[in-house]
Amino acid sequence: MTMGKRTQAAQLEVRLLREGIIESKHQVQAVVCDNRGRVLSVAGNAETAAFVRSALKPFQALAVLTTGTLERFGLTDKDLAIICSSHKGTIEQSRQAFNILWRADVDPSALQCPVPEGKRSRLEYNCSGKHAGMLAVSRQRNWPLTSYLQRNHPVQQLILTKVAELLRMPAAEFIGARDDCGAPTYFMQLAQMASLYAQLASGSSLDMERIVRAMTHHPVMVAGEGEFDTQLMRLSEGELVSKSGAEGIQCIGRVGEGMGLAIKAMDGAKRAKYAVAIHLLKQMGWITPSMAETLSESYMSLNDFKRLDVVGELSML
Known part of the structure; x- marks a missing residue:
């Protein structure tokens, strides 16, 4: 990881306004890097650490691609999206x-993610695709399923x-913990x-x-109708790849440009990370003003009386 001389700047503030009067505030940090690991701009501290949570899933999916599991079981891009x-x-x-699981000849009872509250099947849990992918790789390699x-x-x-290879650091240096689904994050x-x-x-790796x-191509599989990741990827028509993580994590890549944005709402607020994402994507020109307006209607105008406002900008290094 290559850091610039200055990797700290004023963090962003998200304000909840009720009829124009500030009711609540969220502090948010954000970093933009290129594909060589160089910090290009920052709001807050580029070295702030947090659990990456579900924003790790596209990289967990690499196991399916690099082991030949996709080809072995005839899995499609739609399967990859749900992973x-x-x-x-x-x-759906x-x-x-x-x-x-069916294509890999793995019984659904092998899933070890939780059953969502009010549901009947582990397949309905939000991480079931990731778990199915891990089980498929294990079946392909004859590794234990249990x-x-x-x-x-x-x-x-x-x-x-x-x-570890992508970040050019020893695997032993990573600090891991169990995510809510039981898998390491x-x-x-x-x-x-x-x-x-x-x-x-x-675009430098065929697998990625x-x-x-x-x-x-399958944004509805990645989140769902009305969800931020789905709406952003659909509106940007393949120019942005987006993945949310719990506790205020949001990560976005600009396809073909080798630039990535990571956001952390320090109090874990989902509404704050989405507001900052829209604000920064517009600032950087990654989305058009009309796209920003469409997204703002869904994620910043909360109702007739409440809206979110973001104060601050990224500092260029």
Whole structure:
């Protein structure tokens, strides 16, 4: 990871306005990197660390591509999109996760993600596609299925190795913890998250290029109707690849440009990260004013009485 001489600047503030009067505030940090890991601009501190959460999923999906699992079981880009997803558990999405298991000859009972509250099947859990992908890789390589979530399991070690290679650092230096779904997630700097998404979007790797194509061609699989990632990728028509993570994480790559944006709402607020994403994408020219207006109507105008306002800009280095 290459840092500039100055990687700290004023952070952004998201204000909730009720009929124009400030009711609440959120502090948000953001970093833009290129695909060589260089910090290009920042709001806050580029070295702020957080768990990457579900924004890691496109890189966890690399295990499916680099092991020949996709070809072995005849999986499609739509399957790849659900592997990268944090979905809503719709019938279509749950069936897509099931399709991966069916093609890999893995019984759905092998899934170890939770059953969502009020639901009946683990296939309806938002991470079921990712888990199905890990199980498919394990089937392809004849690795144990029952322990696929353990950090020392070969599929998890393979994923960690791929991420470590992308960030050019030893795998042993990563700090890991269990995500809510039971799979490992990692504690990393915002600049590292931005660098990962810059590489994802750069087009320099055929495997990552296919992941981007799958996500941008099937945005409904990645999140769902009305969800930010789906709407942004649909509006940008393949120019942006976007993936949310829990606790205020949002990562976006500019396809073909080798640039990545990572956002962290410090209090974990979902509404704050979306407001900042729209604000910064417009500032950087990654979306048009009309796209920004469309997104703002959904994610910044909360109702007739409340709206979000973002104060601050990225500082160029």
